[in-house]
Amino acid sequence: MNERKGKPVSSLTLQQARTIIDAALAKSKEAGYQPMGIAVLDAAGHLKAFVSEDGASMFRFDIARAKAWGAVGMGVASRKLAERARDNPNFFVALAATAEGRFLPQTGAVVIRDAAGTLLGAVGASGGTGDEDEAICIAGVQAAGLSAG
Known part of the structure; x- marks a missing residue:
């Protein structure tokens, strides 16, 4: 934890990332x-760390980051955002446009x-199905001793 004006502040460390x-x-392997x-x-949506496995397509970074950006911005897993998008597609299209393509409500x-x-x-992960991508994200967060939501 960091200290700001005497108050502890939690932030994601590079080691945790x-x-x-x-x-x-x-988990993927x-x-x-x-x-x-x-x-x-x-928490501010800034990139802390990224990896692209050998053989991953050029779109993997943009997709993984956009899934994570939407999740952190809305405070919920991208699976939940995908469900919400089905019920209110116009809002999510407008949100994606407003976010200049950085927002992807996909599992x-x-x-x-x-x-x-x-x-x-x-x-966020990209390379498999949404369920596969989500599963490896959850495994990673749990391995760091943190909670995935």
Whole structure:
């Protein structure tokens, strides 16, 4: 934790981001998934860490980051955003346009929270199905001792 004006402030560390990525890649390899791109963002939506496996297509970064960006921006997993988008497509099209393409409400990203429930960021993956992408994100967050939402 950092200290700001005497108050502890939780923030996602680079070491936590690297742990999330390493564990997500291990889960992907164990399951035999296609090459992945994985993006970890902090609570402000800034890129903390990214990895692209050998053989991953050029779109993996943009897709993984956009899934995570939407999740952290809305404070919920991208699966929930995909469900909401089905019920209110016009809003989500407008939101994606407003976000200049950085917002993708598709399954494959989860928010990252500390033990107190503070939003620390999000992780998104791209390379497999949405369910596969989400599963490796959850494995990564849990391996870092954090909560996936």
